[in-house]
Amino acid sequence: MRSLGAFYEHQVLPRVIDRVCGVGEIGDLRARVAEGLHGDVLEIGFGSGLNQPHLPATVRRVLAVDPAVTGRRLGARRLAASDIPVEFIGLDGEDIPLPDESVDSALSTFTLCTIPDVAVALREVHRVLRPGGQLHFLEHGLSPDVRVAKWQHRLTPLQRRIAGGCHFDRRIDEIVADAGFEVVSLDNHYLKGSPRTPGYLYEGVARKP
Numbered sequence: 219m220r221s222l223g224a225f226y227e228h229q230v231l232p233r234v235i236d237r238v239c240g241v242g243e244i245g246d247l248r249a250r251v252a253e254g255l256h257g258d259v260l261e262i263g264f265g266s267g268l269n270q271p272h273l274p275a276t277v278r279r280v281l282a283v284d285p286a287v288t289g290r291r292l293g294a295r296r297l298a299a300s301d302i303p304v305e306f307i308g309l310d311g312e313d314i315p316l317p318d319e320s321v322d323s324a325l326s327t328f329t330l331c332t333i334p335d336v337a338v339a340l341r342e343v344h345r346v347l348r349p350g351g352q353l354h355f356l357e358h359g360l361s362p363d364v365r366v367a368k369w370q371h372r373l374t375p376l377q378r379r380i381a382g383g384c385h386f387d388r389r390i391d392e393i394v395a396d397a398g399f400e401v402v403s404l405d406n407h408y409l410k411g412s413p414r415t416p417g418y419l420y421e422g423v424a425r426k427p
Contacts, residue, residue, distance in 0.1 A: 229288055231382050235265060239328055243410050248272045248327060251356040251421055257322030260346060262311040262339065263329025267293030270300045280304045281321060283311050311339035316346040324353040330393065331357055332384045340397035347426045353399060354423050358409075359390040361418035369415045377416075390420035399424035 249272040256276035261269065264282035266289040273280070282304050284290075290297075290306065297304055308315045311333050324343050333339045343353055361367050370386035377384050391401055404422035408414055 231286070233288070233292065235289075235328075239265075239268060245272070247356055247409075247419070247421060251327065251354050252325065254352065254423070255323045255325060255354060258320070260314070260316070260321045260324040260343065262314075262324070262326050262343065263332070264304075264306075265289040265293070267296040267300075267304070269325060269327055270296045270302065270304070273300070273302050275301075277302050277323075281316065282306045283308045283314060285309045312342060314342045314346055318345055319348045321346050322348060322351055324351065325355075326353065327356040328358065330355065330390055331359065331386070331388055332382055334383060336388070336393055337397060340394060340399070344398045344426055349426060352402075352423050352425050353394065355390065355394065355420065357388075357390045357420045358386070358416055358418060359420050360387045361408075361414065362406075363414070363418075366414045366418065370418075373415060386415055391422065394422075394424045398426070400427055 248269050252269060252272045252274060255274060257278050258281060259273070259277050259279070260281045260283070262283045264280070264284040265286070270280070270293070280302060284306075311329070312335055324347055326343075330336050330340070347353070360370060367387065374386045377386055391404055395401055401422055401424045404420065407419055407421070409417040409419055
């Protein structure tokens with residue numbers, strides 16, 4: 219479907235995401251999914267740096283990929299307050315400008331729902347991770363509840379149009395596994411206080427063999 223225009227995509231939507239995706243329980247979940255990250259960390263969907271305050275001291279630097287450069291301005295204070303440097307390396311998760319096996323960890327939060335060809339993007343993450351490196355992810359996706367899933371399928375076309383291509387109905391664990399990762403931990407649950415259609419979460423860690 220056609221987007222609602224470049225201004226909405228690049229100016230309005232990043233501000234909405236900055237507000238909505240950084241409140242309440244989501245901050246606690248971001249901190250939990252960041253546990254164990256270390257070394258050079260590739261973050262796809264960096265946005266406005268909402269994960270930055272939650273990164274452990276074992277992270278040496280963040281290599282950030284995000285198509286919305288507005289997010290960098292929105293997150294300027296977070297980045298300035300962090301001891302962990304951020305290097306913006308690209309705009310497209312489907313074409314990551316890094317050598318093979320060059321990063322120690324990877325992080326994705328509320329991003330895999332949006333990337334147009336998510337399989338290609340995950341293969342890119344797999345390519346640049348060192349053997350044994352881990353992808354930490356926190357995403358919303360398809361619920362096992364048939365009634366919820368029905369509404370997720372029904373509303374996804376509208377959601378894609380108003381939320382930058384976001385899907386309610388992707389099976390995140392299957393997508394990650396299909397890219398060559400071994401899912402070593404997975405916790406599925408509904409976000410407290412959220413409607414169930416957007417609120418079914420996939421929180422986990424996947425390892426590159």
